[in-house]
Amino acid sequence: MAAHMCLQVFAGCYERTTFGYDLLENESEDGCQYSFKGRFTNNAHTGCIKSLAASSRHLASGSTDELVNLYDLEKNVELGSLLQHDGSVTSLSYHDDGHMVSGGEDGVICIWGTKNWECMKILKGHKDAVNSVAVHPSGKIALSVSKDKTLRTWNLLKGRAAYTTNIKKVSDIVLWSPDGQLYAVITNDLVEIYDITTATVCCSYKSNVKILSACFLTVSRPYL
Incomplete structure (x- = not known):
């Protein structure tokens, strides 16, 4: 039976640890079967893990210890930590391999x-904790939601807010479709999908x- 790596999977837990796994596809007479193989365990944080993001080379983890820890996926070594937030690091995301965005409880x-x-x-x-940040595939704008009950659009080329939308409740997650149109x-427990051209809910x-x-999972239709 031959095993081929399909992709890498990462996880963080409240016990302050991040884990890396290889998802293996195993070929057999009964067809393809899948299994996980442990790749690394990293105990760099002193607080529980709140967020994870990976590029082609780096894994970043954000924690209640106010740090962003960096891990080199090619060399399987820890690179160190980034300290900029005054509070838990609640959101992390990469835009290509050149830039990373972090959001925190400090707003x-x-x-x-x-x-x-x-x-x-x-x-x-933001006037309260940032819950989630999402960078548009173009890298020109970003969206963020916060405990201050706002959805903010950021002009990343100018490095400032473009406009603010007041919402009735605290939103937890914001994310872009792969083509950036939604x-x-x-x-x-509610998901609302917006069309970027009209800024209205389409489903x-x-x-x-x-x-x-x-x-x-696809460009045009979201699956949760």
């Missing part, structure tokens, strides 16, 4: 250059339980 959003891990810009405007705003979905994570 600020930081833009990092991955070449030397310099904090290139600090975006201020974005989802998730509030507790919605209500779950029986609180939604903790979501992603777009």
Whole structure:
């Protein structure tokens, strides 16, 4: 039976640890079967893990210890930590391999250059904790939701807020579709999909339980 690696999977836990796995596809007479093989365990944080993001080379983890820890996926070594937020790091995301964005309980959003891990810009405007940040596929704009019950659009080329939308409840997650034509705003058990051209809801979905994570699997239709 031959095993081929399909992709890498990462996880963080409340016990302050991040894990890396290889998802293996095993060929047999009964067809393809899948299994996980442990790749690394990292115990760099002193607080529980709140957010994870990976590029082709780096894994970033944000924690209640106010740090962003960096891990080199090619060399399987820890690179160190970034300290800029005054509070838990609640959201992390990469735009290509050149930039990373972090959001925190301090209400600020930081833009990092991955070449030397310099904090290139600090975006201020939210009046409470940032829950989620999403960068448009073009890298020109970003969306963020906060405990201050606002959805903010950021002009990343100018490094400032473009406009603010007041919402009735605290939203937990915001994310873009792969083509950047749609974005989802998730509030507790409700998912609302917006069309970027009209900024109106084009479809919605209500779950029986609180939604903790979501992603777009296709360009045109979201699956949760």
